[in-house]
Amino acid sequence: MAAKSSIRPTYAVISKAAGVSEATVSRVLNGDENVHPDRIKAVQDAVAKLGYKKHRAASSLASGRTGLIAVVIDDDLSIFSDPFWATVTSGISRVLMENDLQTLLMVANLDSLDGPVAHSLQGGEVDGAIFFQLHKDALVKRLVKQRLPMVITGTPHTSNDFVFVDTDNFGGAHEATNHLFSRGCSQVAIITGDIETTAGRQRLDGYNQAYRKSGHVPSKHLIAEGDYSFESGKAAMKRLLDQVESLDGVFACNDVMALGAIAAIEEAGKVVPDHVKVVGFDDSLLAQTSRPTLTSVRQDIVALGEAAANLMIAQLRGEDAQPCILSTELVVRESA
Amino acid sequence: MAAKSSIRPTYAVISKAAGVSEATVSRVLNGDENVHPDRIKAVQDAVAKLGYKKHRAASSLASGRTGLIAVVIDDDLSIFSDPFWATVTSGISRVLMENDLQTLLMVANLDSLDGPVAHSLQGGEVDGAIFFQLHKDALVKRLVKQRLPMVITGTPHTSNDFVFVDTDNFGGAHEATNHLFSRGCSQVAIITGDIETTAGRQRLDGYNQAYRKSGHVPSKHLIAEGDYSFESGKAAMKRLLDQVESLDGVFACNDVMALGAIAAIEEAGKVVPDHVKVVGFDDSLLAQTSRPTLTSVRQDIVALGEAAANLMIAQLRGEDAQPCILSTELVVRESA
């Protein structure tokens, strides 16, 4: 038994100080309605005076609630280069902390239905889990069945069963594409992200719809697939420039690929935005520091995290949580 | 009492299945030496067969150990734009998980000695804490006194008392500066980071020493102070160009400022690297995607996290943990 660094007061102490039973202390501290105001006050005073703080482990053991929410991140490439998840996580963490919940971070490969993460989540070690960018939803589906409260950040493939929050990928892409047309472009290409992901798919859909609405017809030649990396953006742009001579606008599904595209355009001896206009997505730091600075679709990433946390809290309260789509905003800079 | 989603086996079940007492089950599961091999096997078999997993809360309550390590991040600007901490954290998290410890994420303002974070840490809710970039060490000092195992990521100001891991800021800056001289520069400036931080100070020291070793004398005019932001880098560079006509090299203490510097240089009508060579620090994604691509000092950020986690684990085991400095590597690209 590890020596306790300091002797914390327990219910025994509080109840004595307040002149009530431990049961009543518990009632007060858990917001039970049926306690006489006088005793509520007595307990609260004692708690304040003695600087009492509940012992999490003891509370968990007795109640079955841990006060822990897992934030589960697939152990993927993107994490190491993209500040996105860090920002979302900080939003989540803040809201959870305000609600007296703690954030348990799990970075791991989620393919296995049997890894340590899966065990933790199934083993009742947490009260809920917030997932990021789902590639495979086998694990999540199972957890839903076990009635673990969950929130997905990013739209899942089979959306009906899950509670999720997401940026309005469709709307953002739509606006980006429209912007290029309104700037006078007539041949607008798209460099997609991974279209296996819903975000990638939705951005492509937004592009397509904007294209059709503009009266133009989106040609297959104008669609190049990327994977969110700089190199893929550059390569895709090279292909596009080769195939479509009159190309004068491109919407890249993230900022990194947009920079790749700009690199390719300049290597081809053309100038951004004079010859080809470029719009990115994310409005990351890159968009502000690149030259030319990048017009980009901004998403409120912190808000995304906060929304995820709030949906989780709603579920824990037993309220029913509706999926939530956050709107985007186009930030116009030099590139388009 | 929340209904348990599934009935987990308990010691009662295991001990019956293995034909031993619960005490012995506990001994086996906690690696007690003095148990007969036959019983160890019996228990292990029962555990495997029944898919037993320890109940964390119960274990914590009884043992006083929570199995939780806090990763504490000051609620600062940098977090939202810099992927640095995310990467470190993922390294930490991985190592902790491999050692059956969990990562509790706390993003909060650490100025107050009395906030929720301080309470959690002091209240025995975690077995240890890993801090990032310390600005104020009042809280940390207090926790050290309370004998909470701690690791600081980044060199603390008063280093003697703490266990910490850090990148070799001095060495990296030294190498960067040397590189500029070896490329033929003679007037090499530095754009420092926040020199209130030890990292900022060490990088400046490395620059100074490299300068002296080269036989040149570092002039005060060659030192411009920045704050790690793009704008500060740009402004600093503008000042430097105004003051030192013959300037032909600059070492910026991070990549973002290096990009700011490049922007200022080009605005002044000069060319990188022909007229002025630039070296950054971090080797972030920015360094690879900027144009010209950026020569930068690379630090192994994941390793930094892993080292921090390993130092924590060593402390938990009662071994004494020595501070640890990770070496850097200069990645040469177009800018210098």
Added chain:
DNA sequence: GTGGATGGTGAAAGCGGTTTCACCATATCG
């Protein structure tokens, strides 16, 4: 062969909360 280490074990007492249950007051009803 006896006394004292030593290894191996189980019963039982916690750890610090939560929750059930029985109980005593009042308040409400017919």
Added chain:
DNA sequence: CGATATGGTGAAACCGCTTTCACCATCCAC
């Protein structure tokens, strides 16, 4: 006015694991 709900309360069981303690074997030395 007796019978029945209702609010408020404390005693005690319990959550699942850890650890102390007492105890019984052995094993060793003398």
